[in-house]
Amino acid sequence: MADAEIGVIGGSGFYSFLDDVTEITVDTPYGSPSDSLFLGEVAGRQVAFLPRHGRGHHLPPHRINYRANLWALRSVGVRQVLGPCAVGGLRPEYGPGTLLVPDQVVDRTKTRAQTYFDGVPLADGSIPRVFHLPFADPYCPAARTAALAAARGREWDAVDGGTLVVIEGPRFSSRAESRWHAAQGWSVVGMTGHPEAALARELGLCYASLTLVTDLDAGAETGEGVSHHDVLEVFGKNVGRLREVLFDAVGALPATDARTCGCAEVHDGWKLGIELP
Numbered sequence: 001m002a003d004a005e006i007g008v009i010g011g012s013g014f015y016s017f018l019d020d021v022t023e024i025t026v027d028t029p030y031g032s033p034s035d036s037l038f039l040g041e042v043a044g045r046q047v048a049f050l051p052r053h054g055r056g057h058h059l060p061p062h063r064i065n066y067r068a069n070l071w072a073l074r075s076v077g078v079r080q081v082l083g084p085c086a087v088g089g090l091r092p093e094y095g096p097g098t099l100l101v102p103d104q105v106v107d108r109t110k111t112r113a114q115t116y117f118d119g120v121p122l123a124d125g126s127i128p129r130v131f132h133l134p135f136a137d138p139y140c141p142a143a144r145t146a147a148l149a150a151a152r153g154r155e156w157d158a159v160d161g162g163t164l165v166v167i168e169g170p171r172f173s174s175r176a177e178s179r180w181h182a183a184q185g186w187s188v189v190g191m192t193g194h195p196e197a198a199l200a201r202e203l204g205l206c207y208a209s210l211t212l213v214t215d216l217d218a219g220a221e222t223g224e225g226v227s228h229h230d231v232l233e234v235f236g237k238n239v240g241r242l243r244e245v246l247f248d249a250v251g252a253l254p255a256t257d258a259r260t261c262g263c264a265e266v267h268d269g270w271k272l273g274i275e276l277p
């Protein structure tokens, strides 16, 4: 039997108070994930929690081993993943405390390994085939629906859809960059949403992002710009609420075998050259 069916990639604040948490370490062909997996039961479902930045929050966004993280989750049985993250709002109406469930992503990262199919031999000598994944709709529609329903059930008027632009970080945007992002019509800016969503797709996992706005990005406000302190403060104020929404969303996700979204069939007809865990 699998250890878990649903994965949550977020901070320790999402699982630290659960009664029965089992910590396991998982190694992957891509190296070590950010931390141990923490297994617990939420809403009758087995969930694997993974602190994205490590439990001490020591990994900056560009040093996170995203490939190992998604691989580790899949290897313990996870097939649906929720990825909460903190973001900056690119529109004045998306102020601190806004919850937005994006339906599009733009990649402006620079240095990250973002595919399992890069032609580099794996430890066992096998070489993955080139695989161009379909990514027109980066997020699982069923997981998005579950997240939005959970938010509304907790009277949090979440924004349904929008574009998450992911920057390399760890610095925040300059005012010019931020204005440019906003001028494109993009909604929120973060540092971890890519390549998480793309890698989940390559592994045939359902994935949805829940973005919590912690600040107005530099181009959307007129003050001093965003500070790390502000981000932590707003996130801390909302983490309990976000946890409730996440847990409700976990309960609202379809059973693994009952999914009709198509995320699991992304490899149909392809010879991968690697064996998925």
Ligand SMILES: [Zn+2]
Pocket: 140, 141, 142, 143, 205, 206, 207, 259, 261, 262, 263, 264
């Ligand atoms: Zn799906």
